[in-house]
Amino acid sequence: MSARAELSEAERLDHLGLALSVAGLSAPDVSLPESRHVHIQNLRFHYLDWGGRGRAPILFLHGGGQSAHTWDLVCAVLRSEHRCVALDQRGHGDSDWSDSLDYAFETHTRDVEGLISHLGLERFFVVGMSMGGLNALLYAAAHPERLRGLVLVDCGPDVQAPGGARIVDFVLQIRSVDSLDTLIAQALEFNPSRDPRLLRRSLLHTFRQQADGTWVRKNDTRHWHDSDPAQRVARLKEYWPLVSRITCPTLVVRGAHSDVFHDADAAKLARELPDGRWVRVENAGHTVQGDNPRGLLAELRSFFTHCSRGSP
Numbered sequence: 001m002s003a004r005a006e007l008s009e010a011e012r013l014d015h016l017g018l019a020l021s022v023a024g025l026s027a028p029d030v031s032l033p034e035s036r037h038v039h040i041q042n043l044r045f046h047y048l049d050w051g052g053r054g055r056a057p058i059l060f061l062h063g064g065g066q067s068a069h070t071w072d073l074v075c076a077v078l079r080s081e082h083r084c085v086a087l088d089q090r091g092h093g094d095s096d097w098s099d100s101l102d103y104a105f106e107t108h109t110r111d112v113e114g115l116i117s118h119l120g121l122e123r124f125f126v127v128g129m130s131m132g133g134l135n136a137l138l139y140a141a142a143h144p145e146r147l148r149g150l151v152l153v154d155c156g157p158d159v160q161a162p163g164g165a166r167i168v169d170f171v172l173q174i175r176s177v178d179s180l181d182t183l184i185a186q187a188l189e190f191n192p193s194r195d196p197r198l199l200r201r202s203l204l205h206t207f208r209q210q211a212d213g214t215w216v217r218k219n220d221t222r223h224w225h226d227s228d229p230a231q232r233v234a235r236l237k238e239y240w241p242l243v244s245r246i247t248c249p250t251l252v253v254r255g256a257h258s259d260v261f262h263d264a265d266a267a268k269l270a271r272e273l274p275d276g277r278w279v280r281v282e283n284a285g286h287t288v289q290g291d292n293p294r295g296l297l298a299e300l301r302s303f304f305t306h307c308s309r310g311s312p
Helices: 009-022 068-078 105-119 131-142 161-173 180-190 196-205 229-237 263-272 293-310
Strands: 034-040 043-049 057-061 083-087 124-129 147-153 207-209 215-217 250-255 276-281
Touching: 009 068, 009 196, 034 105, 043 068, 043 105, 057 068, 057 105, 057 131, 068 083, 068 124, 068 196, 068 293, 083 105, 105 131, 124 131, 124 293, 131 147, 147 293, 161 180, 161 229, 180 196, 196 207, 250 263, 250 293, 263 276, 276 293
Parallel strands: 057 083, 057 124, 124 147, 147 250, 250 276
Antiparallel strands: 034 043, 043 083, 207 215
C-alpha cells in the first residue's frame, strides 16, 4: 500500500477522527488546527494553534524526535476548554534546523520565550514531555510568576540512561528508510502498542519523502551521534538547583512502563518542587500522550481544575 507524502484536509480530519475513536476519546468539535509560522532568533518556527482565544492558554512542547502533532489528540479534546498551542521546536517538524547545531536546552527556552511573547500569553499552563519538559522546566524556573501551572511528562533532572540510549539508538536507526511500510514495521517493533492504521498517517508528521522515494526524518539528528547517554544524564543533574525556583503548581507525570523515568525519579522531583505532585499513567511508556492519551487527559483535567480553583 502506497502513501502520499502530503494528506488532504479531508484525509487529515478523517485521521484525527479515527485516532480519537481508537483512543476511546470524543471531542465536541472535531476540526483541524491552524498551521502558523513565526520568526524567533533568526529561525522560522511552525506551531499549531487550536483556537480558543479567551480561554486559559496551554502551550505544549514535544519530546526529541517528535513534532507538535504528538499532542493532536490531547489538544483536540481540550480545545473546547482551553486555548491550545503546540510548537514544533527548533530542528523538529516543520520548523527550521539550526545551522550551528545549537540545540541546548537554554536556547530552546529562549525560543519558547519568543513564542510566548509573540502570542501574548499571560497566566498560562505549559505541558512539556521529555526534551520539551526540560525546556519547560527551565522556562518555569525563570518565569514562575507567569505560569498558572506546569506539567512535566516523563522527565526531570534525574532520568535513566539506558532508557534514553534505547530511544536515541532507535531514532538513529530510522533516520532514513526505503519505504513507509518498512518505517511502520520498525515503529511497531519499537512500540507494539501503536495502531498501524494510525502510524501510516501520523508518521508523515515526522518524516518526509525524498525524490528517490526514500523517507527521512524531519528532525535534525546531526548532533545526536556525539551524544553520550552518561554525559546527558550528568548534564541534566546540573538543573536540580533550578527546581526550587518553580513556585507554580507542578504536576509530574510518569508513564507506568517508561524505562526513561522511574517512580523514584518522579517522586524525588515532586518532593523537591515547592508545589509539586506526581502521578503514574497506566498502560503508557515514555511517550505518555501517544500510548494512553485518555489516561493523560484525565490527569491533566484534574490538575487544571485544581490550579484554576487556587488562582486569584
